[in-house]
Amino acid sequence: MNGILKKTALAVTGFMFLASSATAAPMLPNFVPLAKNAGPAVVNISTEREVESPVMGMFSFPGMEQFFEQFGGPFGMRPGQPAPKQKSSALGSGFIISADGYIVTNNHVVEGADKITVKLNGDKSDGLAAKVVGTDAETDLALLKVESKTALPVLKFGDSDAMEVGDWVVAIGNPFGLSNTVTAGILSAKGRDIHAGPFDNFLQTDASINPGNSGGPLINMAGEVIGINTAISANGQGIGFAIPSSLASKVINDLREGKKVSRGWLGVTIQDMDDNTARALGLKNAKGALIGSVLDGEPAAKAGLRAGDVIVRVGDTDIDSASALTRSVASLKPDTKVDIVVLRDGKEVKTTVTLGERSSHNTNAQNPGQQSEGGDLGVSIKPLTPEDARALQLSADVKGLLVVSVKGNGPAAEAGIRTGDVILSANLKPVTSADELVSIVRKEGKERGAVMLQINRHGETFFITVTLDNK
Template sequence: MKKTISLLFLSLISGAITLVGYKYFFESSTLQNQQEGVQSTSTVPQLPTHTNTSIAGIDFTEAAENTVHAVVHVKNLSYVQTRSNPIMEFFYGYKGQTQAQVGTGSGVIITEDGYIVTNNHVIDNASELEVTLNDNQTYKAKLIGTDKQMDIALLKIDTDKKLPYIIFGDSDNLKLGEWVIAVGNPFNLTSTVTAGIVSAKARNLSKTGIQSFIQTDAVINPGNSGGALVNTRGELIGINTMISSNTGSYVGYAFAVPSNITKKIIEDLLEYGNVQQAVLGVSGFELNNLIAKDLDLSLTQGFYIQEVVATSGAKQSGLQKGDIIQRINDKPIKTFVDLKTILNTKRPNDKVNVTYNRDGIENTIEVSLMKVENTTISYNGFEFESLSIEEQNKFKLNYGLKIKTVKNPKYAPYKEELEGGILLAINGKKVQTTNQAQRIFEELGNKQKIKLEVISASGEVLRIIV
């Protein structure tokens, strides 16, 4: 018994000594090392940490409050003719009727006197346009102009009072991961605010490679089209235009037209009545690893020039086949969309600094941009193209378009006579360029009768109604 008590006492004494030693030697040493900044000798890595989260210091309230007052509800009233039923018409005299359809979307006030920007698809085919402000006041709106390619439209309402509006920000300065706010009227819910980040820039959603969208994960649904995408300072950096979804509702991807492109379109519509498009005057393709290997190139990014237009500023500045465009105005060019994003904000005769690589050597030159002209246009089964210099000399004309093909079945009997002929005038207006003809056709629409004055392939002057 005494032996057991002795062993128990000895164990208690040993434990106490061990505890005191640990406290004195280890904990005091660790504390001293921390105070003196001595790094631990432990093999466990010390990972850097940040005490603040990125969203903690961000306040969306002021930007949201200012934006909702400048975002409007746009209503598109159009009329459609219902199909007639021959049986109902025969027995009961019933004929097709005209029915009204109402489409809705959003818009953004950009000036205090009532200019509003929205999407082209929001107002497309409208017979009447109506705008409701955030204070529930409603106005009739007038269409100033559109750019179908970039899905932008400009409206105007007349009011005696000064309206709240949003100032433009610089969409080129957007950074991936930057917080943005989307404001619109989804599902007829007025002034809905959602937040997200910039997921991508210069996103291409077009087979032609022309579009250049901002991608965001801010929630956007039907009705948000034409609404505002703003940064945390409340500056307009995009016009919400579409979602990518199999269901028609938001699933995580939303897109907006950058503000710099939108601003340029609006300025063109106000100053020129149409959008001024500029091009470098080169054609080619973007590089990747496989193409670079086939062409035996060391560069795998950039725009490879395959052809230079003879009359372009690019040709005059010395660009040639085989040059690889690396930057324009010091902005990197990795894809064709990067190139178009810059050119979409420029006008004919603007000058840009082009940095290109030729045989491994970089050079920078100034290039004057040229006006883009459509070489062919189509209307109601007719396809027209610009006249060549030889054709102008042959027909002794300094205006007109060549009738390339006729696919309208109504004019099939006259196909041989019309194809190869010359379109001289539309409703009495002489046709100078394909762009001019395109604008006339767009203004008149497909439902109106149009008188075309043409010279047939045999040289006979004809007047036909389309």
């Protein structure tokens, strides 16, 4: 009898398991309608730009440089003659936001491109020529425009703020040139700061994102764009980052309307609080943004803010970190009057600040600086000016060389040097002129095969080693 009861119990258990599995199956999302509806609005973006060709060719031997310097360059090149140019191509993604051809992508996808071509999903032609309507390097966003004889499929922005960790998301793009690839996952985290820019507030997802996905949409289950896929973790799997739509939509609207992307400016250097600093200031917790210095003549100084104040609120927004303060102030327009609450001597102090205008940290192309050709780093640089330091929110005593541009195939790019970086030293020697940097790179760099640069990026200082060809 007991055996019969056991068999019956197992049968019932098995039935319950199958029943629960059958019940759970319909709960899994169906991505087919989403892929069919959203896919046609996602485009492939290819770019071309001219770069210097390696003059050494495939073969070289010690002393060849001196031979060419004395008797002329390879294939008839004369000393001092510019290196020949070759075309370099790259691929990225984008998505259409209007039937008349406006397309959103990343700035880094199209930056420096001489030619931009957009291919629609399923299009077997040579594609459509695209022009850049506007870019915003600080948020890594760009708006393109193509002309089409027919109305184009579109995607709409959704509300990234309404998304919660664990929500299903879908990424569509062109990883490794594989057009219209659809991957699915969940929203892994919100508000990630990966030190890619001053307004880092990325969405993190485990939906597979790879090179070529840049500029493509991250979509919610309603088919709305809640993020623009931008970055990946080189050392991890299933860790991708997207610009939230709450930030991107505002920037794109300004670019589409032909407006300048302008942001509020406070005129302070700031840093995060920690427990020791809070204890030293007699505060209960480590929230807020600590003012390290107040720039003379700037809005904060005019409003009476001081070094050592801890900013805890801007308008109706609570501030829990330095990055939160940067984003909050930048979200407001210049000349906006805003109430700011600080903690000073353990007490709350409220003041009203009329914001100034934040300058872009990308150097104006009218002053490109000196090209460090002899240094072989693959960068354009210029001495850091007080105006540059202000735009980068650096203290006035920072001295160095501002990186104006980085060649996509050069040693500096491979090492991770970015436009807007400030080179403070090379092999522990301070550099304030192009000649100083070039001299170190030519001598020590060539002898050792590498040069160690001290970099200031958005107020953080660290070292990057650039590998050089020491033949």
